[in-house]
Amino acid sequence: MSAVPFLSVANTARWVRERGLTTVLADLTEAIEADFRRWPDFDKTPRVAAHSTDGVIELMPVADATSYGFKYVNGHPLNPTRGFQTVTAFGVLADVLNGYPTFLSEMTVLTALRTAATSAMAARALCRPNPTTMALIGTGSQAEFQAAAFQQVLGVDRVRAWDVDPAAVRKFLRNAAELGIDAVAAESAEDAVRGADIITTCTADKAYATVLTDDMVSAGVHVNAIGGDCPGKTELDRAILERASVFVEYEPQTRIEGELQQLPADFRPTELWQVLTGVVPGRTSAEEITVFDSVGFAVEDFSTLRYVFEAVRGTELVEYLDVVADPADPKDLFALVSAARVPA
Amino acid sequence: MSAVPFLSVANTARWVRERGLTTVLADLTEAIEADFRRWPDFDKTPRVAAHSTDGVIELMPVADATSYGFKYVNGHPLNPTRGFQTVTAFGVLADVLNGYPTFLSEMTVLTALRTAATSAMAARALCRPNPTTMALIGTGSQAEFQAAAFQQVLGVDRVRAWDVDPAAVRKFLRNAAELGIDAVAAESAEDAVRGADIITTCTADKAYATVLTDDMVSAGVHVNAIGGDCPGKTELDRAILERASVFVEYEPQTRIEGELQQLPADFRPTELWQVLTGVVPGRTSAEEITVFDSVGFAVEDFSTLRYVFEAVRGTELVEYLDVVADPADPKDLFALVSAARVPA
Structure with missing residues (x-):
């Protein structure tokens, strides 16, 4: 039997x-950045999305010369x-050499982790030095992971939180306290952004929403926009994008899914790997507004799967699945x- | 725990x-045909392929209004x-309504079954009445499944087999005997096709090969061409395609992967679902040469997964995987x- 290592949700x-x-x-932020720094090594494609009235199901493949990875994800x-x-x-x-799967893992938890690590990686490259306060607009599943990553990677220890769902804000405040983060409930989105060095938008509506209006974004702020990630789903006032420097993961995918949907085809964002490798400057002044128009890209999942597999392989956390047929004569x-x- | 039913290789x-x-x-042939007859119901896309020197890894998604399915497959x-x-x-x-996976299954065995069932379905619609003899060029993993499907669905009980690997031919003859099929080893591909009503080519080289030359295909024959299924990988002499009627699964994918690669962009094959629904005639004379330029399409896997899941759900054959996180508060x-x- 050619058993495939499997990491469950519980494990x-x-x-x-x-x-x-x-x-x-912290480890994931470094693992993802290491792969972004070798961006040309990857065989990349926009993810393949199946849209329905209520949501989307996506497949996100990517490969380098030796390993292949993909994620199934819904929204x-x-x-x-x-x-x-x-x-x-x-x-x-999977192994590129023979095409056999080598690791299967839950990725609901891992996606939350890698999304937060990617946000922190981008902010570290783009925000002003020594940020202390983050506005968090949208306190769903992703909120605590964002707060924890910005605290760990950038030292952001104050969060001003806002969500249309008050129960979700209370949930976030409880969890933030456990993380040792000084979190407060804002009165509104406008209130949340007051004095913030970083504004994170992570709402989930599948609609052209304006979570952030132009007047809410002051000079020098870094906007970490992670909720506009689907055709017809955006969060930012177009005017913000027009006066900001816009950074993306993989332009062909962001063009379809990100805030870029609002901009003409000749608008040229900067791919983040170019900043991380020093090919293109990131922030060039303290007044500049930087926007990370994040949609989530397959390389982040690839880095995460490889990091986690290295950490758990051979341990008791791994189960084994009989999912690849292995006849004696191939x-x-x-x-x-x-x-x-009939086998014995 | 939101456990996902899993069907292993052994089960x-x-x-x-x-x-x-x-x-x-027989059941799969009907299940696949039923889905081909409702072809416009499906959200279809060519599969997404990651090519490497030695092979390819592909993701094959498809959905109707209520169910989504995909297959991971290598070649x-x-x-x-x-x-x-x-x-x-x-x-x-997966369930289109909420995006949650509903069934995970091995598909090495199932792919062999559905490929054979699809071939039989196409041949039933396209070959002359009452075929008795099939030439089988390529006796790898797929060979016995093809022979068994043509025997069951069309009554083909004689097979003339050829492969460049003599051990693979001997393996096929042993297995064919178990199936009650009158199988003989041919001296060559030319010898295999003598007197055959149906010619099945299922070789695996990733190259422009000519497994079948024009002179080997007599009037009235049905060619079941399943091995040309990748960019740069074909089996048939182009002249065969030019004098035959060519039928495909999903033209946008076959254009990239199938024998169609050899033909100009304005060549128009017939999509098989149009024949199965009576929109377009299939074979129109006893002398006509019909070619099923098969590459394998996601609908076939979708039909197969649904059929198998219905057959095994709730039985002891199904295991359950903790692969979808299920927090008390979503x-x-x-x-x-x-x-x-920490959970108890």
């Missing part, structure tokens, strides 16, 4: 608790009203279903 | 043995020389990794 959660959330976020903004999560995911690594698959050769 | 094989290979092939022609199979696969069904994913709230 992913246990691994994060044992290793420590902040350690995992269904109405799910929490039905008792389901907005986003769930799982992912797979050309005799029929032997597996032959009535005359 | 897939057991299910096929218990239900009977020929019954499964590595040199794999058998290293003790691995050319093709392995697994697949997933907006409190952090609870799963909170150090303060």
